[in-house]
Amino acid sequence: MSSEQFDYDVLVIGSGPAGQKSAIQAAKAGQRVGIVERDSLFGGACVHRGTIPSKTLRENALRVKHMRQNAALADFELGEDTEMHTLINRLDEVLKSHDDYMRKQIDRNNVQRIHGRASFVDSHTVKITKVSGETVDLNVNIVIIAAGSYPRNPDNIPIDHEHLFDSDSILSMLYLPSSLTVLGGGVIASEYASIFQALGVKVTMIDRYPTPLGFLDSDMTDTFVHAFENMGGTWMGSQNVEKVYWDGISEVVTECADGTVVRSQKLLCAAGRLANVKELQLENAGLALNERGLISVDENLCTEVSNIYAAGDVIGPPSLASASMEQGRRAACNALGLETGSMSQLIPAGIYSIPELSSVGLTEKQARDQHVNILVGTAQFSEVARGQISGNTEGMLKIVADSEGKKILGVMLVGEGSTEVVHIGHMAMLCDADVDIFVESTFNFPTLAEAYRVAALEILAQRPEG
Secondary structure (H helix, E strand, O other): OOHHHOOEEEEEEOOOHHHHHHHHHHHHOOOOEEEEEOOOOOOHHHHHOOHHHHHHHHHHHHHHHHHHHOOOOOOOOOOOOOEHHHHOOOHHHHHHHHHHHHHHHHHHOOOEEEEOEEEEEEOOEEEEEOOOOOEEEEEEEEEEEOOOEEEOOOOOOOOOOOOEEEOOOHHHOOEOOOEEEEEOOOHHHHHHHHHHHHOOOEEEEEOOOOOOOOOOOHHHHHHHHHHHHHOOOEEEOOOOEEEEEEOOOOOEEEEEOOOOEEEEOEEEEOOOEEEOOOOOOHHHHOOOOOOOOOOOOOOOOEOOOOOEEEOHHHHOOOOOHHHHHHHHHHHHHHHOOOOOOOOOOOOOEEEOOOOOEEEEEOOHHHHHHHHOOEEEEEEEHHHOHHHHHHOOOOOEEEEEEEOOOOEEEEEEEEOOOHHHHHHHHHHHHHOOOEOOHHHHOOOOOOOHHHHHHHHHHHHHOOOOOO
8 A cells, every 4th residue: 555545654542742752753754643532631641630730739739748847937737628629729720831832732743633532443444433423444554552551440449539539530539638548559659648648638558568669779768658657647568458448428448458447538549550452452453462461562662563653651661751752752763764872771760759759770779689799879868958958858869889889870869859860860871970970070059969979979988999
């Protein structure tokens, strides 16, 4: 089939971070591009139910936390029955601005927006079911699947979006609850648990693992748990939840295997997310999900079918908006045979809990497993003036280096500002700089970035002689 016989050279399914960037890249390469979105809102769950709304709420939670900390300046408490929309008061403005920007960018690049549900007829034919029920079959040369993900809801958790919520519906609550149970210990659970606790909600986190965020080093997670509990939160690890139900009156009841019972006004189940592909009829295109329920791709983000590519949450970790954007761009480039550099495996992770956590490269545990002998330098934010000035003394920065104390293997931080400060270490690693760069460089004073020098000096002091 010649190019002229295709309705689109490239059809992108999903308008989230991966979908947007792949569509824009393909359009800039001179292709006829369509982008399919089943939601009436453009931008996917990241924009409308996830990243942007939760971070907007987080900003107000930080303000509340700071006002409580400065009781001498302001005697502040949130009133009972505080409406949720007052806590995300800038969300409409933020979303409108972001939506306007995205739509203008899409339109400026002549990408056609298609509102409807996509499903495969075959590898080169995609059926679009419109809101009216009308269907149309599109002949396409290349398909990029960027359909995102949706919350995984275990069978024993009867999510009703009124008393028991998932991560997509939690911000639809009309009022700030007095108490909240959070099931899970991953990124989403940790973010929401700490945010609501900072707002004065009595939060209990329950998970089957002994610590939250188990992919990080224990000193990082210990700092997070300590800060969470200092705000009044309760962490319950190594617990198996057997039954959860609404008592029909005023509380959600969570029963654990050891007999522990937790009662709260509301509950959030944050048990991970699944690839949002159940309506795509992948089998018609010759595709099947792998054992993890994801779409398998090669190093070029190509699936087992040569004209179908995938990017973002549908292919699994790291499941970060930043990584998804780059995957989307590269998927389009690879599909069109455009030259790209190799994608760095050094992708910083940012966890927007209170306090923030961020890392790039290997954790200390991973480094010890791979290299056995390593040197580690740490710096407490309490050791730098900016930490004391801002009251951000609970945080820390850690540098992991090789046995010679030269090569930087990883950087980890916990504390406010971590997701920004991590990029200094990230850039040093991308440039293959030695640990010495943090000692030889001049940092603004006072800044949290000075912690790099403190941690680096600790490594230098451990270097083997000669």
